[in-house]
Amino acid sequence: MRVPMIAGNWKMNTTVSEALELVKAMRAGLDEVDNVDKVICPPFISLAAVGELIKGSSIKLGAQNIYFEEMGAYTGEISPLMLAELCEFVIIGHSERRQYFNETGEIVNKKIQAALKVGLKPILCIGERLEENEAGLTAEVVTEQLRSALTGIGYLSGLVIAYEPVWAIGTGKAATGEQSNETIGLIRRNISELYDKEIAQGVRILYGGSVTAANAAEFVRQLEIDGALVGGASLKAAEFLSIVKQTSEIRGH
Numbered sequence: 001m002r003v004p005m006i007a008g009n010w011k012m013n014t015t016v017s018e019a020l021e022l023v024k025a026m027r028a029g030l031d032e033v034d035n036v037d038k039v040i041c042p043p044f045i046s047l048a049a050v051g052e053l054i055k056g057s058s059i060k061l062g063a064q065n066i067y068f069e070e071m072g073a074y075t076g077e078i079s080p081l082m083l084a085e086l087c088e089f090v091i092i093g094h095s096e097r098r099q100y101f102n103e104t105g106e107i108v109n110k111k112i113q114a115a116l117k118v119g120l121k122p123i124l125c126i127g128e129r130l131e132e133n134e135a136g137l138t139a140e141v142v143t144e145q146l147r148s149a150l151t152g153i154g155y156l157s158g159l160v161i162a163y164e165p166v167w168a169i170g171t172g173k174a175a176t177g178e179q180s181n182e183t184i185g186l187i188r189r190n191i192s193e194l195y196d197k198e199i200a201q202g203v204r205i206l207y208g209g210s211v212t213a214a215n216a217a218e219f220v221r222q223l224e225i226d227g228a229l230v231g232g233a234s235l236k237a238a239e240f241l242s243i244v245k246q247t248s249e250i251r252g253h
């Protein structure tokens, strides 16, 4: 019912020429898989060139961030209108943005609204920090982040959620499939309360945090988990392809 999705967050890696090389190395393999949504999110400056290269393929493109104003005197920022011409998805509220760029729940909410307004599909990231996890606050933190991000948003068309425990991002210490399945189930129940059951059943919720070819199956095998947001491993063509293929075998319809 929900099409699985594997999204690669390249973060601040690859020059334009390196981005093109990476796409060339994975394009044919990814294109062979038709029952999983494959999304790559290179840095802003590579979006146009990568977009040209994947034209006609089934690979989808996403950005890693957005500003919430449509245009104007905001030096250095990239607007929803600019991105809507180039890509289909945009990562919003990644923990690195919350941590290093002081993105609050309010800012994340404005960005989600701005993206939806121009037809971009947000990949909303939420997740607890290590100390919150250790204090048993995961459910509370994730619920608060979700509700704050979706405040005043009446429709979720195309929105994807990525549950990314902060302590698992880039650390090599992934959560377990079972733990993530439980938290993702809680996120879905929250969406059901905020909207309705049908909408909750239609929203794709991914796991993110140190997913590799070696552990991806553990996550995509879980009933609530619709795929993965992959950081480090998405920079290696063979590894990213293996994650996509395993997802296709386990979850593809």
Ligand code: PEP
Binding pocket: 009, 011, 164, 168, 169, 170, 171, 172, 208, 209, 210, 211, 229, 230, 231, 232, 233
């Ligand atoms: C991410 O950047 O969203 C992420 C999950 O990174 P990594 O896979 O490297 O932990």
